[in-house]
Amino acid sequence: MNIDIKLKPGTVYSLFGPSAAGKSSTLHVMAGFENQFAKAYLSVNGRVLLDAGKGKHMNVPAWRRGIVLVEQGSTLFPHLSVGENIYYGVSGQRDPWLDGWIERFGLGEYLTAKPRELSGGLVQRAVLARAIAKRPQTLLLDEAFSALDAPLRRTLQDAVLQLRQELGTTVMMVTHQLAEAQRMADEIGIIHQGEILQTGSPEQVMLSPNSWQVAKLLGYTHLLRDENARGFAFHPNRVILGAYSHQGPVLTGTVNQRFLHEGEYRVVLEMGECDHPVIEISVPIDADVQVGQALTVTVPNPPYVE
Incomplete structure (x- = not known):
């Protein structure tokens, strides 16, 4: 050690x-x-x-x-x-x-x-x-x-x-x-x-995890890329509904599942053709998000770990 x-x-x-x-x-x-x-x-x-x-x-x-x-x-x-x-x-x-x-x-x-x-x-x-x-x-x-x-x-x-x-x-x-x-x-x-x-x-x-290894240990689930191909760590809880590109990368997909997770809702989002076509995202308990609808979310100030 x-x-x-x-x-x-x-x-x-x-x-x-x-x-x-x-x-x-x-x-x-x-x-x-x-x-x-x-x-x-x-x-x-x-x-x-x-x-x-x-x-x-x-x-x-x-x-x-x-x-x-x-x-x-x-x-x-x-x-x-x-x-x-x-x-x-x-x-x-x-x-x-x-x-x-x-x-x-x-x-x-x-x-x-x-x-x-x-x-x-x-x-x-x-x-x-x-x-x-x-x-x-x-x-x-x-x-x-x-x-x-x-x-x-x-x-x-x-x-x-x-x-x-x-x-x-x-x-x-x-x-x-x-x-x-x-x-x-x-x-x-x-x-x-x-x-x-x-x-x-x-x-x-x-x-601000200093590496992808640290990010994974802290519950970040995916290493995604923004529009400039820079790698950033994605955490299911660190998203906001809507497109706000001035705050961070914008993701769009289709909801194929919705379930309760420790007092909040999570949805499974199909992203289409990308490195990680399916991700989980936390949404507010009162959000009107249904299976089958298109959903756009923003990842505000994500940690870039590459």
Whole structure:
């Protein structure tokens, strides 16, 4: 891998990319759980935690790093109660600040229960509460919310953002859900095959991908050409109905299918003879678009990636 990331304290940073891109390995190296590397360097607030390669070998053990890792499917100690799990590794004395988080997660009535008595969602809430109990300087989230339903996922996302606000915790998260990365992160790093291809704010990377590879990872579906034969990335959501050539390329085709897609309508547009004769386009929920009609749309300010 060739990963170089610099974070400001209190930043929420998301690594986003396909499976086997090196996301989880990066977090495991940071947490101190993976040591298979030729060269590595990690420091937090000026404190060097890892410096290896070219004759150097300084590696602070995981338990002394002040870094907490929460993974998808993280478990609780089965022989301890929920409350004992949450307070494990801290003073053991009741902490009003932590008790407030326990109540916020809806765990107050389950403190005496054993993990086997909880649903998966409650277990994940307890796992996050246990991580919060340590007031981590750095919190790593590896697909920590991916198995949860949407309302609970949003609740825990908000909790992490509130933790960042209260403690100044630096958060580095791995997710396959672009919406989660865009909602939570100050910066997104697009990673592919062990290399960061682009870093920037969610808006910067989404609106201005620096390559077709990055564009594809962000949900752009086609590489089309404008009237001057320049290649631009096309995203189904980045269109407006009508012809406005001063804003961007104009596309015309025939609607051959219309269906609901996550609260909006999408239509399948047959473009005729071109490199991509069929594309999907999002249209407003109240748009009068019917199968069989001709449809013209404009792609405003698309990213040119060639």
